[in-house]
Amino acid sequence: MASACIDIYVKLPTGKAIELQHLPSETVRQITQKIADSEKVRENRVRLKYQGKIIDKSKTIQYLGICSETILKADIVFPQDVAVTIRFLDAEHHVTFQTVDTLADLHQQITALTGLSEAEQLIKSGNAPFNRRDLILTDIGVTGGSVLSVTKKPTKTPGANTENANENNEVNEDLKEELLSTFDSRGRPVDVVFCFDTTGSMYSVLTNVRQKLNEICSRLISDIPGIRIGIIANGDYCDSEVYVVRYVDLTTDVRALCDFANNVPPTGGGGNGGEAYEWALRRAQQLDWGEDSAKALVMIGDEPPHHKHYTDQKLFWKDELDVLVGMGVKVYGVQAMYESRSTPFYQELALRSSGFYLKLKDFRLITDMFLAVCYREADDGQFETFAEEVKKEGRMTEDTKLFLDELNKQSQADPVAEKEEREKRYVDEGWWDPYLVEHELPKYFYNQETDHWVTTPSTNRPSSATNSRVQVLPIISVQPSYMPSDPKRKSRLRKILGFFKKE
Structure with a gap:
């Protein structure tokens, strides 16, 4: 009979990692007690962090949503x-x-x-x-x-x-x-990454931003201590000779952000009913997200992603999104233009990550949206001040009011009911349901050595998607605790942690 226990990994301050097994009904204090015994300290000196936040020891593992193969970080408080x-x-x-x-x-x-x-x-x-x-x-x-x-x-x-x-x-x-x-999450550093679709007419969104980017970033860094900003430019696989994804990592360097935005070229896009958003979600996992920061990724586009079998890497956007959620990243799904068939994609980005779904009808409003999102993440009253500023300066158009009102909403939904509702949602498209396209042959192949996508497979390319993911740190498992653990994934987690089980 299979054990009901789940595997939990804990990184200690020394860098060592230990593997523990606990029932979902047990409390966090039972985890910290084992760590205290291992480190020979009092239990109340041990603190555990999950997604950058100190967690309440009195709560059960299941209540906090800690799943199998979750990685927790332990801190030990020393006397001062x-x-x-x-x-x-x-x-x-x-x-x-x-x-x-x-x-x-x-x-x-x-x-x-x-x-x-x-x-x-x-x-x-x-x-x-x-x-x-x-x-x-x-x-x-x-x-x-x-x-x-x-x-x-x-x-x-x-x-x-x-x-x-x-x-x-x-x-x-x-x-x-x-x-x-x-x-209360106030006082935490803020990391915000903006991902711009640069294919076709969508490139004009980035064009509108860069005209005022120096002013915007300087203002944000002054108003929000500790904020870091990153930018991702997102093309399509057919643009590999230019780029599929190019980015500047999270930084406080305004010049670096402006240089990137001013010099990144447009991409053509394939006109094939989708863009490489799933690859952008994968790349976003590799950014230098702060462990204790409030993290947000703003995805701005107009198309849906490609389906899972479009490339040999079998990239499925929901899987990539779930890894980001496990890292504590909230996603803003910003839908531009009027492509209604892609609406469920941007809504799901937000719902699945406890983020926000926004519509961008007028590209000229992107600078105010850029500011509003950052002030919303800072969560210290600056969003309300900014909204008042927009109103006083006569910038409060109907579309501006719509996205400001949406950002001002506080999430009151029951997470369990929301999850049940989300699981009922279905879109009869291959990019939503991989089973509809499971017999499709890949159109693009990833060459890990050159970091390029090609239309013919390389003879020395990795044999599976798993091999090509070794550069991506899977911070936390997102599978429910009742699902069987994947032995290959577990082995990879242990290797990343440098974990060696004592005999």
Whole structure:
């Protein structure tokens, strides 16, 4: 009988990787306990990151969407002194703690200073309360110079409805703050890559951008500390002598971005009812995405992708998209022109990655869309400020309002219901359903040595798509945990991690 356990890989701070097996119903704390035992440290000093975010140890593996062959990153917090000010009534107490001390240690110190029992203490830093006593001070945001306010909790008085109501409100506020802190992603670096279709008339989108690119990038880098921008130019396989995909990696170098945009030539495109968007999605996986950054890929085009059997590499856009999703990349599907048959492609890019689907009817609006997307990803109120600026300066056309309204929406969908709905969606096209074209012969062949696509197979080309993917780091598996693990993929993951199982 097959085991219900799933394989999870954990990269340790030393660079070593370990392989663990856990049931989906187990909590993350059971993973960190094994790591703590292995590294001979207390469990609460171990933190795990998934897609760049520290994950809640109390949640189950299944709840967090951690699938078989997921790669997690472990951090171990080391002791450091932190000077903290504790305010109670009119007095201030200056105390030194260590980063690995727990909230329970803090409670004990406050009891010694104020005489309040732990049950009587209400501790806040700013407006945020501290509720989880097992966390270490680093994880609740206590750093050198932190000021903690301590008050005495109101006592319950039987029959005092007003007081009870106030206390309930206080508890609700505490819970709300704790929940909000779980989802707060502000202050993270921002990585945004814009992928432009450069075939035929679509090249004019990039032309519109480069006219103001220096001004746009300089403004964004000034307004959004830590933002990096990348640009991908996307042709088709028939354009291989020019390029199929060319890019400038994520950078803060405005000159490099402008030089690329000004010098990248147009491509012709095949006029064959599709473009090499699946290859652009593959190439996007190789960019220098920051581990802890908010990541977004903006795909701008008008056609659907090619079907899976169009090349010998059997590139399927949904598979390539899922790898990006596993890396934590959100995709904006921006559909230009009025090609309705390609609409499901751009919608699916957004839905599958929790991104946004936008329509670009007027190419002149691309510069405002460029800015709006970056401000939306920064997530610190700058998007609203930018929208107001557009309105005041008279740039708020009907089309501009449409994409700004769409970007302003907050995702309230139930992820389970959304997934079920997505699985029901079907398009009777080969680029959507590979089974419709499974007997098609490839039209293009990839030469790994020259990084070119040709119409005749090379005698020394790789024998399979798997061999040609060795340069792409598959950060995370996207297969559901109930699916059988692919032995070849597992072997490749272990090789990438430099993992050797102890005998």
